[in-house]
Amino acid sequence: MRWVWIDRFTAFEPGQSATAVKCLSHAEGHYAEHFPGFPVMPAALILEGLAQTGGILVGEVNEFREKVVLAKIPAAKFHRDAVPGEMLTYTVRMLNLSPQGAVVEGRVTCGDELVAEAEIFFAHLDQNRSSQAFGDHNFVFGGELQYLLGMAKLAAKPAELPPAAT
């Protein structure tokens, strides 16, 4: 399974805010277990998508040189279930940013309805002297997330998009 829980960015304002969408598909394996006969998007995976949206917002500030890891979720509220067939919109706004870490506030909506909201706290691993333990390789912003990083940049600079092929 690809551990990417957002499908694309729809807005990206560096250092300020980001919006991404996630389409929920019945083909995702977790619905078989969560729950049999009653498929519901697991709340933890909704938070993961929100954290990926926020993590990329935070990482982009330092051009993805820092290892940005989810350190703490001080508050999270879930207002209703999300089910296959729906499209979730993850919106995050930067609350604080420092050399050691960052906090974002996030909202998850489906159309006009509020699905969840959370505050997510990220730490910069390098700034907390963990590089000895984790090495220099940036395991956070590598591989599969590269695709989304490109999408985030495209969302940030729509004017520079090449014209669509016809």
Place this chain on the structure above:
Amino acid sequence: MTQEDIFGKVKALLVDALSVDDDEVTPQARLQADLNAESIDFLDIVFRLEREFGLKIDRNDLFPESIFSGDPKFVQNGKLTPDGLAELKSKMPYADMAAFEKDPTFDKIGDLFTVDLITRYIHSRVGAK
């Protein structure tokens, strides 16, 4: 803003940051030993203070890290030397050192991080604005 007003706001944000009951947050409460704060919580607290009081706070100003780096001039046999105590006082001018000075054991430095330390720090910053 009085020290009492500041304490009320500090208390509310510590309740949110550390998921503790508000009667646990007394001025003397130690962030780690009494309120179970972990290292990452200190940065969370700094961010909340910045938002609540509209300040820019350097984490090391309020919660200094690695003050002595194992320097024998400052720490010997697990205790702070007079030079070490002077250094600590200069790095943590808002801490209440009275009890610590009687038994300046290195491992007890964490006990200086109290709710009162935060209140005094903010009072000095807000007054200085």
